Amino acid sequence: MPRWLPRALALALAMVAAYQLGSWAFHRLTGLLVAILMAFFLALGIEPGVRRLAGRGMRRGPAAFLVCVAVILGVAGFLVLFGSMLAGQIHGIVENFPGYVDSVIGWINTTFHTNLSRSDVPGRLLRSEWLRTYVQKQAGGVFDFSASVLGGLFRLLMIFLFMFYFAADGPRLRRALCSLVPPAKQTKALTAFEIAVDKTAGYLYSRGLMALISAVAHFVMLAVLGVPYAPVLALWVGVVSQFIPVIGTYLAGAVPMLVAFTVDPWYAVVVLVFVVVYQQFENYLIQPKLTSKTVDIHPAVAFGSVVAGAALLGAAGTLMAIPAVATLQAFLGAYGKRYDVADELPGEGGRRDSTRDGPSPLARLRGLLRRRGR
DSSP states (O other): OOTHHHHHHHHHHHHHHHHHHHHHHHHHTHHHHHHHHHHHHHHHHHHHHHHHHHHTTOOHHHHHHHHHHHHHHHHHHHHHHHHHHHHHHHHHHHHTHHHHHHHHHHHHHHHHOOOOOTTHHHHHHHTOHHHHHHHHHHHHHHHHHHHHHHHHHHHHHHHHHHHHHHHHTHHHHHHHHHTTSOGGGHHHHHHHHHHHHHHHHHHHHHHHHHHHHHHHHHHHHHHHHTOTTHHHHHHHHHHHHHHSTTTHHHHHHHHHHHHHHHHOHHHHHHHHHHHHHHHHHIIIIIHHHHHTTTSOOOHHHHHHHHHHHHHHHTHHHHHHHHHHHHHHHHHHHHHSOOOOOOSSOTTOOSOOOGGGGOSOHHHHHHHHHHHHHO
């Protein structure tokens, strides 16, 4: 046996074991890695606010703490408002439940020619084998739901904690990132970091402003219709439609449609029409003006980045995809090489652009007259 064969076998086994261990650790730590990436994204978004407070004489740690507390209070306030609306709707459904039961029983008696009454329904339901089986299956789901809620709260707390650390140690973080590249390329690394801050903060700012405009517009519509919980529903539409790309508008519009349906079925149709019309108004008038200077990327690229982000990181990827792609595009535009293109390329049809042919005949005549006047 060759003398190098045992060593090669040991090296191959060690590499396989290292790969298996690394794969196992990566899958176990995926949640933590996504939380850290999300916290870094949020830290980039609040970096301008922290810098502004630090520029006024406040230490960076307290400035980051104040901004993080403001973000936490905003998210908590939104959840409390929506939770109160949901609790009110459930309370109304419970109070009106006998009327719903009477209407359903009347429809069953009319359609199937039966003689059911309200007193017969509870006894038949309690004796139903399907109901017993369903309750037994869902009994364990209560604990799973409670564990999911506690896990979600812990994940949110972990994200905000990492966000505070990233924001408070911003200068040290930049120096650490620059230390990973050679001195000749540290300027480019710092430029990339600053571009990421500008694009992420600009994206969150533009989305927040569009959410405010959307909330005001939908509040006016819901208030005119007399739909209950109009402020909360308008805030829900504004936030969800802007911070959940692509399908956020339709998810946001479903809740006010359901609430409006309880008032009048035609109101739900009015809400649907308004949501669709406002979405077109926002896409063609509001969004281009607000995002042209902050996140200036092609709509097809934005859609593809959202789909890719959702496939890679789920809901967190949909939120981080657009500013990440905008940062990459801005960095490539600043340092990437571009070359001149000929006026006419093979295969291009149609008329040439007049701007590529130099000045127009009228402009040439004006220049000639000016030179003769001199």
